[in-house]
Amino acid sequence: MIGEDDVRYVARLARLHLEQGEMQRMTGELGKILAHIDKMSELDTDAVPPTAHVLDVVDVTRPDRVEEGLPRAEALRNAPAVTDDSFRVPRMG
């Protein structure tokens, strides 16, 4: 059963700030959802290969041709903060 400490830990992994109220609600909701998901354990799947995606294609390649990239100004256009033609972020902590 998932507890509030687990939820806090997973939120940290996901880089997701949750308010205290959200944390409590999430703990209850995830518990219910995971209980439903646990239905899968009724099946013996040891001998079944996994499906990552359904297409019968692997290692798709294309000719390595040089194409024009996105201009720097375009790439930076949506950035919340820019400095010296680069993305600006707070210090690493």
Added chain:
Amino acid sequence: MGSLDTLRLTAREAKKLLVDGAVSAAELTKAYLDQIAAVEDRVHAYIVVTADNAAKYSTKVDREMQAMRGPLAGLPIAVKDNMVTEGVTTTCASRILHNYMPVYTATAVRQLWDDHVVMLGKTNLDEFAMGSSTENSGFQTTRNPWDLATVPGGSSGGSAAAVAAGEALWGLGSDTGGSIRQPAALCGIVGMKPTYGAVSRYGLVAFASSLDQIGPLTRSVYDCALLLQHIVGKDPRDATSVALPAPIELPTAARLDGLRVGIPREYLAAGIEPGVRARFDETAARVEELGGRCLEVSLPHTEYALPAYYIIAPAEASANLARFDGVRYGHRAADAEDLITMYERTRGEGFGPEVKRRIMIGTYALSAGYYDAYYGRAQRVRTLVRRDFEAVFEEVDLVASPTSPTVAFKVGSRTDDPLAMYMSDICTIPVNLAGLPAISIPCGLSDGLPVGFQLIGPAFSENRILSAAHALEAAIGFEPAPSLRDSSAGAAGAGAPDGAASVSAGEGGQ
């Protein structure tokens, strides 16, 4: 020009009016913009209406008719707001992308622009396409044109409602677990999820990459085929796109002679409303009247598909949504003292409750110690679901089921219970896990609300599905009659807070 009935006009008919010179592209576009002006404050289908662009571009189509002649030229369309459009904001109905202005255009949309389709605007969805009602939109709740007190379904509820309300001739949606078919069913229109890989996902903001597909929402099966024809194809920018083994054909069939249609007993076992079941049974009887044969079949792992989906989709989503971190685009939390805090607050402020839930489930399922029990097992269950379909398609040509177990439900009735909301997609989710094509067509009403009939086929059997759906559509003779009335008027009104004002359309686009 006489007045155009935008509630009923099909793309096929509109095309003929254009070719015959009975109507101009500008007049056609204006008819939809007028309808948007008349009903949008009740329906809330669009996040952004690009009215000026659409008017200008349709005039250009008229002026340059010679150069712009083509099967789709001048036909107006609504595009779900999770496909990026250069110069027109793309929000995914999320606060975290409220100001995002793409610098490129999704391949599927680009193909339509190249065909001189006129884009009317970008439509509402559940945030990042996670939901079945559009109630998870960060901006507004779209209303079902058949009863404004009910949801249009989701996540492509904006495009579905726009088409049903005559606010668009047709629309584009995306389908990860039913997000085209379920809203099509609830709004009384046609919606198709193509085979995985048939339509490029380049520029479709990724939710669950192994499940997502773009597809048409239209007023007829013929229109569905016509639109699909122009968005399929292998795209060098999407390594998971593939060339179709045969071109999409415009359907003509009126009979189903010799067609074997399997009806999976597991899909009818539980939770199907009596009214939905009755319309489904009538439609199955029509299959036989048209010369087809209905056979009971079994897809034994159906009950495990939903649990597997709710690991696989959130797991992929948690990885895909890691890119929304306040560095390159979108919302950034103010005054964070360091980088990690900035990430955490940006995401905490920018994402809504359902997106947070899925990121949490996905991160949990992929975390050390749980990976094999959840993600690994879900991938194996996915194989079993695929094998179920493979075995059934040895015996039958198509599989039929209700699209949704219920008709449109009341706004607010499932928002407090995520699991109840997830159940809306019980008949559609297995199809995405198996990567198969499927269509939903309207097959009648229950309590005055539309019921959807789903046809599922083997991979790349789009032509078979469209052909059968076309014959059935004629036999059913569904009459679209959305009332645009609110059954709860006087009680909780339909006037959802409209956040669209916070989003600017941009001056670019076509």
